[in-house]
Amino acid sequence: MRCFEFIPEGIDECKVTAWIHGNDTDKELKKRVRPAMIICPGGGYGMVSEREAEPVAECYFAAGYQTFIVWYSVGEKAKDFRPLCQLASTIAHVRKHAEEWDVLPDKIAVSGFSAGGHLACSLGTLFNEERFLKAFGREEDIRPNAMVLNYPVIVADEFAHQGSIKNVSGEPVGSEGYKWFALDQHVDEQTPPAFLWHTAEDQLVPVENSLRMATALSAVKVPFELHILPKGYHGMTVCTEGVGSKDDYNGRWVEWSIKWLNKVFDFVR
Numbered sequence: 001m002r003c004f005e006f007i008p009e010g011i012d013e014c015k016v017t018a019w020i021h022g023n024d025t026d027k028e029l030k031k032r033v034r035p036a037m038i039i040c041p042g043g044g045y046g047m048v049s050e051r052e053a054e055p056v057a058e059c060y061f062a063a064g065y066q067t068f069i070v071w072y073s074v075g076e077k078a079k080d081f082r083p084l085c086q087l088a089s090t091i092a093h094v095r096k097h098a099e100e101w102d103v104l105p106d107k108i109a110v111s112g113f114s115a116g117g118h119l120a121c122s123l124g125t126l127f128n129e130e131r132f133l134k135a136f137g138r139e140e141d142i143r144p145n146a147m148v149l150n151y152p153v154i155v156a157d158e159f160a161h162q163g164s165i166k167n168v169s170g171e172p173v174g175s176e177g178y179k180w181f182a183l184d185q186h187v188d189e190q191t192p193p194a195f196l197w198h199t200a201e202d203q204l205v206p207v208e209n210s211l212r213m214a215t216a217l218s219a220v221k222v223p224f225e226l227h228i229l230p231k232g233y234h235g236m237t238v239c240t241e242g243v244g245s246k247d248d249y250n251g252r253w254v255e256w257s258i259k260w261l262n263k264v265f266d267f268v269r
Helices: 054-062 082-096 115-126 130-136 162-169 208-219 252-265
Strands: 002-006 015-020 034-040 066-071 103-113 146-150 194-199 224-229
Touching: 015 054, 034 054, 034 082, 034 115, 034 252, 054 066, 054 103, 054 252, 066 082, 082 103, 082 115, 082 130, 103 115, 103 252, 115 130, 115 146, 115 162, 146 252, 194 208, 194 252, 208 224, 224 252
Parallel strands: 034 066, 034 103, 103 146, 146 194, 194 224
Antiparallel strands: 002 015, 015 066
């Protein structure tokens, strides 16, 4: 295993932690090219949650994925598409170094939690939006091949997590600029397939966020898998004792998402 940090090309105030397979004793495994997972922890675009970073990376790395954690800009620096430019630059950087890092460039997923789910889903829905591309200012392959959205912030109406949408939009609650960041409105046939999970009891980011996203995907026939778990609070991350939210029932989402990704990517470890 190699673990290192890098700053995506053309981007400042962002770092990425990389976990790369490479120390396997089996020579075939050592040189094996693999899918990649890029992780966006949550935090309301006000902070970046460590509980949704390395504990998540460990799961996908153990499943055979080359794994990356994006530490993106938050607070006042979350507006003007800055976090999305950082994530887009990360996926472009990973594709550029795909041969060096043994990554399959057409099998790169993004996974996000809460506001990080909004960020991950933004890349999947806004990658071809003129308004974002003008801010990004570069022509690169930034579309993810799959999304894993964990209790994501999606909508900008009565079910919105207002703090997240306000931070990322930089606009007053209810304004047109604020509402533009409702991602279910940007879903089209080019949106990548998605795995979503949420708890019905989530009081911080209501379950309607995932339901609306699933409905939008269904309307344009983009494949998705949706799990609504009956119990559980917001921010359970991998549902283990190590992250302070041990719940074996809800923790099944990790295995489910890995099996789903393996199927989408036709990846057999």
